[in-house]
Amino acid sequence: MRILITGGAGCLGSNLIEHWLPQGHDILAIDNFATGKREVLPPVPRLEVREGSVADVPLLERAFSEFRPDVVIHSAAAYKDPADWREDASTNVTGAINVARASEKAGVRRLVNFQTALCYGRPRQVPVPIDHPVAPFTSYGISKTSGEQYLMMGSVPTVSLRLANITGPRLAIGPIPTFFKRLQAGQKCFCSDTVRDFLDMSDFISLVDMTVKEGAPIGIYNVSTGEGHSIKEVFDEVVAYVGAKLDQPVPIVPPGGDDVRAMVLDPSATKKAFGWEARIGFKDTIRRQLDWYRSHGVSDVHSHLAAPRIPA
């Protein structure tokens, strides 16, 4: 297959590239390196990397017409500065429109988009079913929801995967890298009083493999174990893993104004459509992530939340 991946230098994009290259696919990654890093992509003949933004129509159209992709994975997203609404709108809305239009023009067979669970806002029901209304309230959530809606209006068969917290190589967001880095440095932590679902990269990739197959279902799907775990449970796993000795219990703080107390996605419609379900349980998922940090270290940790920040 010829696969074009926007945001290919990011966590999910680079893991998919690592998975697909040995299978003999030709890949073109487009990335502006806002949060991704060029050096994670190997200099090999079947992988081309172009630096640029999905907001840049001429760059995108040139890439699509020269590469002629069969499949497009839209993984680029802006989120690192919650106050930078213009950047979020430019990448997540205009960028999605540009990808949808360029895909139509190039006769792409299938388009796969990655969506944040923040599209559901503060859900009325947890686990959140796929037909729950969208109600985003952050710049990242609002812009990604709008982007998804444009993508789904396009004429290319499109799948949008609404994702749990995917863990795996190069994860640089969320509580696991934060706790690992701080506990190893002997720094204090706190846990927000929230619940999340965590999904191992191998489970995520096994579903993406199903979505790019000829004739696979299209539409919008939740991708999750369906199981919620508190951030304190994650903290406890990291404490046990690094063997940290705590002189007092970790503070549990209320979620920040732009956070959501419980977000767990219901994957039952995904299971029905694809016959897919997660195979790796919570403790193994966290342990596999910590094994990776132990051998590779933690890079900069990004967040799409404005608050709360961990005190020094």
Ligand SMILES: NC(=O)c1ccc[n+]([C@@H]2O[C@H](COP(=O)([O-])OP(=O)(O)OC[C@H]3O[C@@H](n4cnc5c(N)ncnc54)[C@H](O)[C@@H]3O)[C@@H](O)[C@H]2O)c1
């Ligand atoms: N990782 C998760 O658990 C998770 C959960 C929900 C949704 N998602 C979605 O999955 C996708 C990938 O997320 P990720 O975790 O790999 O994040 P990431 O930050 O590692 O990857 C995003 C990539 O997009 C690139 N990028 C940003 N703006 C761009 C632009 N204008 N043009 C081209 N490239 C641009 C970044 O440099 C980065 O390499 C995103 O769309 C995100 O919203 C991820």
